[in-house]
Amino acid sequence: MVVTNRMASRIGFAIVLFCFASAPVGLVDAAEQGGKLAAGLNVGIDVPPGHEGLGLGGAWQLGIHVATSERLSLALEIGTAANESDPDRRVIVSGLPRNVSLHAVSTLGVLARRALRAGKVRPYIAGGVDYYTSWDDYRATLTQAAGTKWRSGLGVQLGAGSAIWIASRWDLCAEGLYHFATDADDDARYLVLQGGLRFFFGRRHSTP
Numbered sequence: 001m002v003v004t005n006r007m008a009s010r011i012g013f014a015i016v017l018f019c020f021a022s023a024p025v026g027l028v029d030a031a032e033q034g035g036k037l038a039a040g041l042n043v044g045i046d047v048p049p050g051h052e053g054l055g056l057g058g059a060w061q062l063g064i065h066v067a068t069s070e071r072l073s074l075a076l077e078i079g080t081a082a083n084e085s086d087p088d089r090r091v092i093v094s095g096l097p098r099n100v101s102l103h104a105v106s107t108l109g110v111l112a113r114r115a116l117r118a119g120k121v122r123p124y125i126a127g128g129v130d131y132y133t134s135w136d137d138y139r140a141t142l143t144q145a146a147g148t149k150w151r152s153g154l155g156v157q158l159g160a161g162s163a164i165w166i167a168s169r170w171d172l173c174a175e176g177l178y179h180f181a182t183d184a185d186d187d188a189r190y191l192v193l194q195g196g197l198r199f200f201f202g203r204r205h206s207t208p
Contacts, residue, residue: 037201038065040173044194046081048187053089054103057082059192063111071115071122077130080106081179081190091136091149098138098147105134105188107179111157120165126175130155134181134188155188156180163198171198 039062046057061079068074082104090097109130115122132155140146161175174195181188 036067038067038171038198039063039201040065040075040196040198042079042173042175042194042196044192044196046083047191047193048083048103048189053086053100054083054187055086057084057104059194061192061194061196065198071118073113075111075113075128076109077111077128078106078108080104081192085136089136091138093138093147093149096144098141098144098149100136100138102137103134103187105132105179105190107132107155107157109155109157111177113161115163121162122164123162124160124175126157126159126161126177128157130157130179132179132181132188134186151183151186151188153186153188154182156182168203169200171200172196173198 042059042061042063044059046059048054048057059079059081061077063075063077065073065075082102085100085103087099089100089103091100092098107130109128109132111126111128111130113124113126115124117123131152133150133152135151136149138147138149157177157179159175159177161173161177164172166172172195175193177192177194179188179190179192
């Protein structure tokens, strides 16, 4: 069976919706219980290993986190990783090579984080699925206008990190995540090293 990009996109979007909808603790219940619902912001470095013409870039990520148990949380996250292009990077547009100025990948997905132990410092492993859109902004030529080449598909994220309880409503987080694109021809495979803060809408009265 051949899986086209369109089929992969639909499958990925369905998985994202199913995973978040099936979380055993609803957003309203989590907010009422205290310490179960949080919002997070991460910023970091995007490392695109093995991709010719791409250097280090930057990344950001926003997420809504729901604790489904003492050590497991699910997050609905959206983010973007972007890289400036070297002069020799090109994409094919209408059969012609075009010089690229910027390469980026945006993701919308569900990520599960499993804490390895309780306490103020909580190392964890992470994994999830996402629907991604990658694009290359290509430069204008003497006869052709500038534009953007788009691709999309199903992605998988795996990694590890640690959360540090710094206040009753705040965690400081650091993690590394690798993004795999199911389409081997798509430059949407990269490593993100990021850190940020997580704010809990309910006060936590004791160490998790």
